[in-house]
Amino acid sequence: MQLPMKYILILLIFICACGTGDSDKVVLKFWHGIESPENNKLLKQKVAEFEKKNPDIRIELQNIGAQDKAMPKIMTAISSGEYPEILWFAPVYTGKIAQSGKLLAAEDFFDRGPEFDKNNIYEGLLESGQYQGKIYTVPFETNCLAVYYNKNHFKEAGINEAPETWDEFRQAAQKLTVDINNDGAPEQYGFLIPLGTEEWTVWTWETFLWQAGGSLLNDDRTRPMFQKQPGVEALNYWLDLRYKYKCASFSARNAGYKLDPFLSEQVSMMVNGPWNYPILKDQDYIKYGSFALPAGDRDATNIGGENLYLFKTTSEKEKAAWRFAVYVMSKDFQVDWAINTGYLPVNKKAATSERYKQFLGDNPFVRTFIDSMDFGKARPPVPGYSRMSRRIGEAIEEALYRKQTPGKALQKAAEKTEEIMQQ
Amino acid sequence: MSKSAKRKKWALLIYLGPAMSFLSVFIILPILFLLGLSFFKWDMLSGIYSFTGLSNYLGMLKDPNFYNALGNTVIYVLGTVPLGMAAALLIAVIINRKIRAFSFYRTAIFMPVIVSLAATGIIWLWIYDYQNGILNHILVEIGLGKVNWLGNPDIALFSVMSVTLWKRIGYNMVIFFAGLQVIPTQLYEAAKIDGARAGSQFKYVTWPNLLPTTSFVLIINLIFAFRDFSQIYVMTRGGPIGSTTTLVYYIYETAFNEFNIGYAAAVSMVLFVLVMILTYVQINYFSAKER
Incomplete structure (x- = not known):
């Protein structure tokens, strides 16, 4: 029995040593249900860019499958405490999930840096993530019918x-x-x-x-x-x-x-x-x-579209998650995302940028949807x-x-x- | 206690231990937890339990959806179990005659069993498709009209039941086939000498000797039929208009779409008791017969 114990001990030390390699990074789990392979590829690429700019943060992407069927998974995850730091999900469920008391109110972070101007985001989209008069979830991408x-x-x-x-x-x-x-x-x-x-x-x-x-x-x-x-x-x-x-x-x-x-x-x-x-x-x-x-x-x-849900964890992780949310809502991310996926930008500066305007000129199919947003309504995010x-x-x-x-x-x-x- | 008896006890514990602990953790404890839950209203998100006494059970009495699910379950069980067993027995008897290429038929009929239920559901979803499905294509080719197999509330349940039969007959057949193989050939020879024809041979030799197998197949089939879920989830999601919602699917809907956990637990208990009673009755009936 002597010999194996020694090996096990060495192995354990080895495992611990490996584990510490990443310990200086904040690891955020990001659950999403993006289906098309092209969009998944783009998301990976954009996340890699974010990690390069923020070397202290690592984002772990996890696809949780089609959104229509994801609710049971999310609910059980929340009730068992195994929820992610960031979730991509339709804004209309904000009330339902905020009720659990485990969701962060994004509004509390608006002025805590990095630089974020809520006036750049379409007002209607911020409203769609409200619970009891407070903005809980912020838009990732939007669309309409x-x-x-x-x-x-x-x-x-x-x-x-x-x-x-x-x-x-x-x-x-x-x-x-x-x-x-x-x-x-x-x-x-x-x-x-x-x-x-x-x-x-x-x-x-x-x-x-x-x-x-x-x-x-x-x-x-x-x-x-x-x-x-x-x-x-x-x-x-x-x-x-x-x-x-x-x-x-x-x-x-x-x-x-x-x-x-x-x-x-x-x-x-x-x-x-x-x-x-x-x-x-x-x-x-x-x-x-x-x-x-x-x-x-x-x-x-x-x-429609999807919002980012940020969950209560440690203050360090919460800050990092908000940094990611700000990155997602930034003009550059939104223009890239919109042009490649067909979704519509949530940031006014992105929507009026030269690059995006040119894209709309070349793609009248998408223009219909942008124009329709003027008379768009969102579903009430009641629990x-x-x-x-x-x-x-x-x-x-x-x-x-x-x-x-x-x-x-x-x-x-x-x-x-x-x-x-x-x- | 003598030494050997003591040892025996330990041996029993060691042999049964793994199975018993597995059963307790994954079956018995959850059932007890479920029984407890059925007297509560449980908000999964906030984790608040509130005791509501019998109100979940009383609510069931007034719930038309519950009766609908119960009715569908009864149709489903009565429709799939006897037919699935009779067809399997018939095929097993025929194949047992050592007809030509019998192992080919055996394999072909058993094949659906090894396909996962979810995959089966998707395959049949395509076959049944109203616009592009092969079944309607054939019907149109031979001059009959299209049938909305899964979209018509009067037909959908039977379409799902057919898929279940397609899958389960193979399983039953293999068990019946094994049962037939162990019946000693002398019995048939003796029956022949006494002048028994095929019909009487079946009645007086095959059927009584097959009784333990039949009882096993019946119990297993009833339990299977009561808890069938995947094909309904994949093919119809309980619709249209609730026409394929069985008790198990109703439990799933209430628990994981409505998040009405306590009520779902109460319906589960009803299903549990129902299956227990049926199994108990059968075991008594068959063991009395075998004696």
Whole structure:
């Protein structure tokens, strides 16, 4: 037994010695759910640049998979205390996560250096990361929704101008619905309705709710409003496209964001965001373009994107994490990120920079989204949002399957939302 | 206590120790914890437990989603277990006749078992796809219309059940096949001499001798069927309109999407008791028969 013990001892010393190699660096775990390989590569590159400028900080990247399915992972991580220092996640969950008491309020760091001017960041984006009147999370990247369309289909249907209102949009969809082999069932539909109960469906539907003049919650965000007349109109509009005018098809359930029906030319128009631009650019099979969502009573789109969540750890790590956040929101990072990924910059100086302006001139596809930001709204980051969203999703699905009228389905969802809001 | 008895006790402890500690840490303790949780409301984030007595259980009685999940589970179990066993037994008997290329059939039928459930789900998601799936493509080619296999709430549960059957028949078949192999051939010879035909041979020789195997397969299949999750998670996520939400999926939804942990724990206890009772009844029934 004597000999092995000695070896083990030596091994232990060796391990300790190796471990200390990095001990002068602050190590930050950064969890994100960026999916496309190109964007992941870019992130690594940008993080390496940050580490070069800040040799005392090391960022450990960890991909936690698709965002729609990440919530359970994050919640268990927080409740077991195994959370990262930095998290990349949709701003709408700020309230939910801030409730845990483990989230830092980014606002407290604004004037603690390095240099950061909150006036450079779009106000609406900072608001989307608020909890109880205080900014908790700060924007990493942003985006919004608009319509993708198939240029060849538009030409064949003789449509020369992008539809601007609900009526024009419906008429266009009707013209774009074609029964190619005359078997009574169209092979090409004008529009794709995102079927499902998950966030994508609800996120898309909210734009129609706002266009109809409605809102999700009342002004002090305590009671549901989506079940009122505008909500019913928005849902009826989808139902009419599908059943009355028969010019829209349903997506596969909970897969309304997938490009397959659009790329295989089964639909001519779909609602989606700017982040698919690298994929669309990469193919020359179909000619595509984008235009702003049609207006009902008013113009509206839904602002998405992701925020940085900084968690309470040690003051040293917290400071380092904030330095990284400032780096991410800087003009240089934002311009590089926006030009390469299709996301939109969160920094006004980045958006108005010469480089980015030139990029927009060359890429009208992205310009649509930048222009739409003017009438964009963000989802209210209340703690109960995710549960309310699921209730709305269930109502939309019941109505789309015609198991329930839009009015009754939304009413039921509103009653359940009342309960959620009271908790 | 004599020395040898003492030694025996130690030996028992050493042999059973690893398995018992594994079981306690990963099965028994969690079950007890779950039982406790079902009387609480637990906010995972802040870590606050508040005792709510029986309210989780009482809430279940008034919850239409719970009844929906229970109903779907019953359909799912009744639909997959008897059919899956009967088909597997039939195939095992046929293959046992040493038909030509029987090992090829055996392998082919067993193949789905070794594919992971999540992968199976994705494969069938493609096959079932409404627009581009091969199944609808074939239906259209032979002049029948398209069917919305996973999108139609009246059909979706049966589509999922078919996938389960596809996967489970192979597993059952191999066990039945093994059971058939150990039945002594003399018994069949004796039956033949007595003039028994294939049908009577099955009834009086195969079936009774296969009883221990059948009982094992039934218990395992029932437990499997009650806890099937992956194919539902991958293929339908419990929808459309809750039509494929079984109890296990409902537990997952309530716990990890709604974060209503206490309520999910209560539903889990109901499922636990249900499976316990069924297993107990079966073990009693079969051991009485075997005696």
